[in-house]
Amino acid sequence: MSRIGIAILVLIFAGTAFMIGFLAANFSMVTYPVPAHNKAEFITTTTSTSTTAPTTSPTKDMLPYDSSNKTVFLDIVSLSSATPFNFNGTSNGQLHVYIPAGWTVLVTYTNQEGLSHNFLIVSNNTATPGDDVGQDGTIKLYVGTTPSTYLDNGINGGASATGSVSLPAGIYWFCCGIEGHAAAGMWGVIVSSSSVTTPYYTG
Ligand SMILES: [Cu+2]
Secondary structure, eight states: OOHHHHHHHHHHHHHHHHHHHHHHHHHHHHTTHHHHHHHHHHHHHHHHHHTTOOOOOOOOEEOOEETTTTEEEEEEEEOSSSOSSOBTTBOTTOOEEEEETTOEEEEEEEEOSSSOBOEEEEEEOSSSOOSOGGGSEEEEEEESSOTTTTTTOOBOTTOEEEEEEEOOSEEEEEEOOSTTTTTTTOEEEEEEETTOOSOEEEO
């Protein structure tokens, strides 16, 4: 065999050995991205489940009103079918009434419970009512009672009473004035605000 023939054979062997080494190195690298790819898929799945969480907001229900004389009609009932000391089945500040600033609230209060109750609107300066709501702020309206008897007297079960008052911008309670009844849960909130254009309630 000539020298050139030997040289060609050496080159072929050397080239083959190099190719085997090159391929082996490549295959060992190929295993690298595979787990990384699986990891990326796992993260994508997690992200898609977290974007579907719904947000909840309280339902707004409209109240009857007459815009010509800026009056909101508030029908409040202490239900015999609900837990005692309720207004329309709610208690402890749950019911929120929203009215435009300066509008008049015309209340019709009906008592269905066995106990006597009354209905007051209070410009409050405490967070929650105590036994005498007259000590928690200024009473703006007396329905079914009087300024001198609200701690003891209201209307009996089956009776109704009405009253009205205009409310400047502010936050108020509506509550029962009989001693301890508001503290037992018989109160809600009225928000009078210039940012409210149509009366509504939540809760
Ligand atoms: Cu009461």
